[in-house]
Amino acid sequence: MGAFESHGRALSAIAAAWVGRVDVPDLLQEAARVAWQRRSQFVAGSDLRAWLAQIIRHVGVNWRRRKCMLPLLTTDLVDHRDLPGAAFDRGFDAEHLGLPDELARGLAGLSDVARECLLLHVVAGYTVSEISGMLGIPDNTAQSHVRRAREALRASLTAVHHD
């Protein structure tokens, strides 16, 4: 599992894009378990980092699905439709990031893939070309995700300053 360790920076950024910051270690552990179980399915000579990235994304989807179902299992009288992030496509935890509210909201409003591209570029320091290889998308798509994500976050910050 040395590969998992050497690509930890990229995998952490992708995991954070799916679930926020707090659950990253748990998501990494689940992904490591899946990767270990499926190691025989990895095609020698293919892109290991992209393969691991794909596993992280799959695990992220399942993780979020499970998390979004949890409120339904509690005995609290909560209408799950009213919960922020209860919808399947809103499992990103923006509350525990230590970011200003407007920036956290801006991040939560991005699509998953845009958040992945942004965090891989800004936090993990990967080039657009490396990101496109990891996520299996064209270079210009990755580029425009980063650009639009920045624009959206800038807008969320400036909107607050203008209020």
Place this chain on the structure above:
Amino acid sequence: MNQDDELDSRLDEQLRAAFAPPPRERIREIAASVVSPVVVRPSWPVWLLATAALCMLTWVFARSADHAPRAGDAPLGSMWVAAYEDAVERGLANCCPGGCGGGFDFAQACRQRFEARLEIAADAAVELVGAYEGLPTGGCMTLLAAADGEPVCVFVLPRAEDRRVELPADKSLHLSRRELGDLILYALSGSPGQNALGSFIAP
């Protein structure tokens, strides 16, 4: 430095601080924990009790599966919606190995996977793009197609595994179903009027 650049550097700093990856040692520990998990060997009475409980659960589950009517499968519907949205967002051709077409032989894939004959009619109004590769879809064969220029995801599964899939209530997508021999086909699309499944035949 203009205002946008200043904002960008401020944003970058905040993002780097908020999403700093776990230390390398922590990731090493995480990886190591799945390779050599700690095995706790329970004493034999606990082991015996666990086995008995498992047998009981299996029996109860088998009975309820035989007698209870099957409810609609909403979690699977959520997975399909996620895959559809992923395909639309990434572009259909980008979700198929080898891109558009990609040498995918649909009829052969069906024979190999289901031992059943399924093809698309020669005069079909639907254009098959390829097999979807991306998010999990619950083990179904997942096809990407375009009908009237609109993206459609087609999910194929054996009749025995069909669980009357339902979409999440908050989604405005449309799911249609067709039985064709031993196979069940579902089409997920943005428009209710599409008849993508009418193009599939069992010769």
